[in-house]
Amino acid sequence: MFDFPPLRALGAMTAVAVLLSGCSIHGSYPDAVEPDAAKLRFISDLDNSTLDLFDTQHCDGRTTGMLNNMFMANSKRRVDMTIPPPANAGPYLEIRLKPGAELFMQTNTLGRSSVCTTRFNFTPQSGAEYELTFDYEGSRCITSLKRLHQANGQVVRTPIPLTNKGLPSCAGSNAIFPKMPSPQADTxxxxxxxxxxxxxxxxxxxxxxxxxxxxxxxxxxxxxxxxxxxxxxxxxxxxxxxxxxxxxxxxxxxxxxxxxxxxxxxxxxxxxxxxxxxxxxxxxxxxxxxxxxxxxxxxxxxxxxxxxxxxxxxxxxxxxxxxxxxxxxxxxxxxxxxxxxxxxxxx
Known part of the structure; x- marks a missing residue:
């Protein structure tokens, strides 16, 4: 996490730019239409929190909307998840994901005094429901993913380890997926x-x-x-x-x-x-x-x-x-x- 004055101005400018773009409410990511689509809830209390999704066809990413922006109401994007959010949950949005298709996901916050990003790979399963939380732990931003299910009338949230394997098919497309120089000849x-x-x-x-x-x-x-x-x-x-x-x-x-x-x-x-x-x-x-x-x-x-x-x-x-x-x-x-x-x- 970085913390220095120029970021405060950048945060405010970005918030205004996103608002004026007209795509900040629901973002550019369209919900999956498969009948067995997975569902994901993104929860965050952090300023200007965003969730971006990348795949082979979308190396520049697609957004799902912004949470906790000072210029607009929080997202009301919902997909009728069967399991409700925790009682103490902060602002959230919900999306539908194509099952079995690997995604590269990015959570990001751009606040008045800080910016923090986490990235990971994720393949949603057919008909599954998930919760993704994005918050601070001490001076670090932490992203946690959990699988949701019910058994004997109880809601169970099972943690899923997150790994960052990158997206090789997007290498060289932008700064997130840079292309490395070729190795020189061995001697x-x-x-x-x-x-x-x-x-x-x-x-x-x-x-x-x-x-x-x-x-x-x-x-x-x-x-x-x-x-x-x-x-x-x-x-x-x-x-x-x-x-x-x-x-x-x-x-x-x-x-x-x-x-x-x-x-x-x-x-x-x-x-x-x-x-x-x-x-x-x-x-x-x-x-x-x-x-x-x-x-x-x-x-x-x-x-x-x-x-x-x-x-x-x-x-x-x-x-x-x-x-x-x-x-x-x-x-x-x-x-x-x-x-x-x-x-x-x-x-």
Whole structure:
């Protein structure tokens, strides 16, 4: 989040421009017309909050209207969702989404003293209902997505991990989806320098300590977790269900151990890709401890890549959790658990 005086003026100017554009009430995004369209509620208390949707045919995005603008009433856009908003919900709008079609979504706020944006990929499911909230947590803006359903007369809101995979088909279309320069031709000298830079940039916290896998596995008491789950469910399920439940938990544990190695590989691949796009002289400046080393450039590049590593670490974790939720939701669907248990797994 950024906070400086020019943004206050920019925020006011943008609000006026959006109002005068005539498309601020409902935006440019048309509701999906499929009979099994998914429905999504966007809730936000933040100034000039917007939700933008991108796909392969709309790389410049489409808007759904604005919330909390000082010059107009809040959106009344609704799609008759079956589950009402929370009692303490702020202003909101509702839209219909084409099921099974991947979207790249962006939440944004442009206030009098701040601007904040989050982006993520999302594929809505047939007939599903969702709630997307956009708010501040401390000094950061946070976007949270939940799947809505009812079981035994109770409304259940199941969190969905959000991941940002971008939209490769839109690369080069605008500033949100930039096109990266082509890599330069490899030479033995360039390859050797790149490998040295990448390998020497790896710090201890990026590598997996010996014995971690064994310690993680030993610390997970699946028998206890499954027994507690049985007590919460409160009705009998066949052994085949619990065998698969155990298998899914083992898979999650295994992925948790492998996530660090996967993140490190993504880091190395990205670092190599960035260096390959540089001129040979620029690469030389980043090789540690040589006469050609430019310490400032080397530190800037390493710091940028450290931020990339930290971001990817979170993305890998979200992807792992998302896959786990999908496996568990499929299990509960096949055994019709959600019809009888409010806290079932939902994808």
């Amino acid at each position: 033995p000298e360039r390859t050797a320098m790149i490998e040295q830079i990448v390998n020497e940039s790896v710090i201890d916290s990026m590598t997996l300590e010996p014995g971690v896998a064994e310690r993680v596995a030993a610390g997970v008491n699946l028998d206890k977790l499954i027994e507690e789950r049985k007590q919460r469910v409160g009705f009998s399920l066949p052994d085949a269900y619990w065998d698969e439940y155990r298998q899914n938990m083992n898979t999650l544990t295994s992925e948790a151990v492998n996530n660090k190695a996967r993140t490190l590989q993504l880091y190395k691949d990205e670092y190599r890709a960035r260096l390959k796009r540089m001129d040979t002289d620029e690469i030389r400046k980043r090789v540690p401890d040589t006469d050609a080393t430019d310490l400032t450039q080397a530190l800037l590049t390493n710091n940028a890549m450290l931020q990339y590593y930290q971001q990817q670490s979170k993305e890998v974790l979200r992807e792992s959790l998302s896959a786990h939720v999908a496996r568990m939701a499929d299990l509960d669907r096949r055994y019709k658990v959600c019809e009888r248990f409010a806290d079932c797994w939902k994808n």
